[in-house]
Every structure is written in C-alpha cells, then in structure tokens.
Amino acid sequence: MVQGHCMKCKTKRDMKDATLSATPRGTYMGKGICTTCGTRMSAIMSKDNAEKALAKGEAKKA
Numbered sequence: 001m002v003q004g005h006c007m008k009c010k011t012k013r014d015m016k017d018a019t020l021s022a023t024p025r026g027t028y029m030g031k032g033i034c035t036t037c038g039t040r041m042s043a044i045m046s047k048d049n050a051e052k053a054l055a056k057g058e059a060k061k062a
Helices: 047-056
Strands: 003-006 011-022 028-034 040-045
Touching (some): 011 040
Antiparallel strands (some): 003 011, 011 028
C-alpha cells in the first residue's frame, strides 16, 4: 500500500483510496485517506515509487 504521514495520528500509515498525480517538477503526489482515523493524507513520491504503486494496483492515476 501507499504510505504517507497522517497529521492526526502523527505516524506513517497506509492510505486508502490512494490517487497519484504528477507535479510540475516531475515528482508525484499521492493523496488518500488514513486507514485508522479517516483523515486526508498526502505523500510526495519519486517517479519510480509511483510507477511501482501503479503497476501493483495500489493507487489510481488522477
């Protein structure tokens, strides 16, 4: 699963319903919902990690 930092839980957690979008600088931004508390989360990812998550089906492309 795609992981990001939850601001409410203060820990790194898995994202539910993760979507990836490209930034102007060439990196990827992952957005999703915390599996524990339901708060929105985000994570900045490298191109390689984003492509791996898309290939595994862990995230959708926005």
